[in-house]
Amino acid sequence: MMLLNLSKLSLICGTLLAGINASATKFAPxxxxxxxxxxxxxxxxxxxxNFVNVQSIAYYGLLGETNYRCTGTLIAPYVVITSAHCIYDTKATNSTGWSNIRIGVGSVQPLPKNTNSYTVSSIVMYPDFIYASPFKDDIALIFLNECVPPDVATPIxxxxxxxxxxxxxxxxxxxxxxxxxxxxxxxxxxxxxxxxxxxxxxxxxxxxxxxxxxxxxxxxxxxxxxxxxxxxxxxxxxxxxxxxxxxxxxxxxxxxxxxxxxxxxxxxGYLSWIKKNVPCLGTSCDYKSICNKPSSSSSTS
The missing domain is CATH 2.40.10.10 (Trypsin-like serine proteases)
Incomplete structure (x- = not known):
């Protein structure tokens, strides 16, 4: 846990509690x-x-780790949107950390109970994000190594x-x-x-x-x-x-x-940036045209 003091406000940034991820901002009464x-x-x-209501939800975890987790959402057949601070907390801000991330989709159960586990091709964080409270521009795109079939999960x-x-x-x-x-x-x-x-x-x-x-x-x-x-x-x-x-x-x-x-x-509010990095969104995606080469090569764009 990092504690920053700003005037009368005491800000807790990137809090980790027993390996469980969140971020909290604290201020005095x-x-x-x-x-x-x-x-x-x-x-x-x-x-x-009920899964029928949350068919785009995604589980963000680490290889071999059952305590740490974040949540995400499938917005394209091979793209999950989540918080950028999750990427920092898991040391996945560059390609050396991407192989440790596992994304679970198609179930309301967490990994490893959910067997629909996907590896990561690359991660793109919003370029103006700064890892400090209150985590403005806290958004990131996770590119999977393969498309998620529509009978497993559907983008929103x-x-x-x-x-x-x-x-x-x-x-x-x-x-x-x-x-x-x-x-x-x-x-x-x-x-x-x-x-x-x-x-x-x-x-x-x-x-x-x-x-x-x-x-x-x-x-x-x-x-x-x-x-x-x-x-x-x-x-x-x-x-x-x-x-x-x-x-x-x-x-x-x-x-x-x-x-x-x-x-x-x-x-x-970040739609122009998202569209710059993602070839299609939600229900507009044509699986046949985009599921050959899901890729993005940089950690910020």
């Missing part, structure tokens, strides 16, 4: 922060997913969220509680936008709704370690709206922080 009367639950406290379309909508679906392979570190099947939960005053402590008005969305999280309900990179869906599950990046920790608490926010990157 501030009496000026707005308290909400109620919090819509944010993937602790949720329910286990990307869409910008309607900030007027009151509910979304968050999902991930993360811990189901602050203390239970064991791998879990995919869980999901209904979330809503969180306290925007907290969000604005780390992101500008121009970034909120275009590059990031902050969703409500409270004790026992929300993202936890291993959910990094996980999807934020529309309530009908048919569009990818966000990629889980980090969470704001108050008073030193982490997954069990009360009345805070989890931060999601919005892939729609």
């Amino acid at each position: 501030n009496s000026s922060l707005k308290k909400r009367d109620t919090v819509i639950p944010n993937i602790m406290g949720g329910s286990f997913s 379309d990307i869409e910008a969220p309607d900030m007027r909508e009151s509910q979304y679906i968050a999902a991930g392979f993360g811990q189901v509680s602050q203390t239970d570190l064991s791998p879990s099947n995919v869980k999901e939960i209904i979330v809503s936008q969180g306290d925007q005053e907290i969000c604005k402590m780390f992101f500008s008005d121009a970034e909120i709704g275009t590059k990031v969305i902050c969703v409500a999280q409270t004790n026992g309900h929300g993202s936890c370690f291993g959910d990094s990179g996980g999807p934020l869906y529309k309530v009908d599950y048919n569009k990818l709206l966000g990629v889980e990046s980090s969470m704001v920790s108050i008073d030193g608490e982490q997954c069990n922080t009360s009345d805070t926010v989890a931060i999601y990157m919005l892939p729609s």
